[in-house]
Amino acid sequence: DAGVTQSPTHLIKTRGQHVTLRCSPISGHKSVSWYQQVLGQGPQFIFQYYEKEERGRGNFPDRFSARQFPNYSSELNVNALLLGDSALYLCASSTQLTQGPDQPQHFGDGTRLSIL
């Protein structure tokens, strides 16, 4: 079975632009979460979607938004990009709304976003 897939793998943007990142969860997984990982830091929670509804949001500005589609894939949108948005954006999927030993979050390889 395919794992979590994210596209694109790398992206270069300039300040003020917007970006859309895409994620396809593991087949059968209804929960998708987005994380931002700055170099040398742990991932920081941005959003969780379950059954196409936003279930949780981290401490990120309104420039960040996301949605989940009927096939459970997801998009993360970031507007008015800042230099500080340069990071690895990780998508994770799981079967359930909350985590547990039988339903850990499985991560994709991420999209590395560079802002010039």
Add this chain to the structure above:
Amino acid sequence: GQNIDQPTEMTATEGAIVQINCTYQTSGFNGLFWYQQHAGEAPTFLSYNVLDGLEEKGRFSSFLSRSKGYSYLLLKELQMKDSASYLCAVGSGYALNFGKGTSLLVTP
């Protein structure tokens, strides 16, 4: 709020045992997770604790004390491929709250 602390770097010798500690203070708790992340790759799930005590899974074991807000990951019979970042994460509500990660270097 969430506060999760783990050492920044550790070095150990191939074949040895290493213990990576994690302390946490969180407003919610539904489990303590450990993930491994090799450079440029996705984090991969290693272990989960929700009750106090030790969980063993092959060469990896994880311990939790909820009253002390403390966990550790124990890696036995270290191999060169174990060189990676080890992330401690607390499940809280819908989110995983991660520490900054411990970079482990295994030397010959």
